[in-house]
Amino acid sequence: MSDIDERPAARVVCLDRDGRVLLMHWYDEIAGSDVWEPPGGRLEPGETHLEAARRELAEETGLPGSAVLDRHVEVERDFRWLGRRFLKRELFYLARFAGQRPPVDPGELTEEERSAFRGHVWAEKLPDGVEPADLAQVVERLTADPR
Template sequence: MNAWRNNVKKRIEVTAAVLVRDGKVLGARRGEQMSLAGFWEFPGGKIEPGETPEQALHRELKEELLIDAQVGDHLVTTEHEYDFGIVVLASFLCRLQEGEPKLTEHAEIRWFAPEDLLSVEWAPADVEAVELVLARMQQP
């Protein structure tokens, strides 16, 4: 039984903000000290015990980007298996309320026009959300 238990990967529940402003979407490139270094992602982070995904997202945006954002509709929840565990990522549409995003943990942040979203390498767990955002933004 112990051998089976050792093969079960840890589930890591995280949340992400799809921040849209003036027709552009905010992406963040993971820093060298982070797992998945160099990949782009929608900003967010781990859901702590007792938090809802929305509460976690609000907290993470304050900590990581020094902003306040209104967490809106749930966009998609995806799962992706990495070597370190299974990431369960809940992505939400968000609106910037206060502050301008600032670098604290990421190597770079950028506002992407829809046509530029696929010009960078996104973390695998974020890809489905990127595709959904792109489809929504390209609708007439």
């Protein structure tokens, strides 16, 4: 088995009414490091990126997958997680919520995710350890006027 994971994945940049970004907080026990990233994950067989983004949002946050807009940017990713290197292009989608800090219920996490999950935050300012490191630019690209 290769040490590099190139499987396709999709993520969702969730913004509340005040522009806060939803970040999931994970702990990589192998690297001993905290990671903050938008919800998302790999595609299931036969699934489109948009379908995966909607499914992952619902599974990881309990927020409605229908909130994910058919609007995305492609992001080059090169990171390590639990001893594996992930080298891929991920599609980051946008979801907007009318409320302030909608409640998050990560009720459908996998066993691996449950052991690494440390919580979430609706961030006004992106914390150290955010992935991808250029998430602020990703948010700008997703929210830019498409004209």
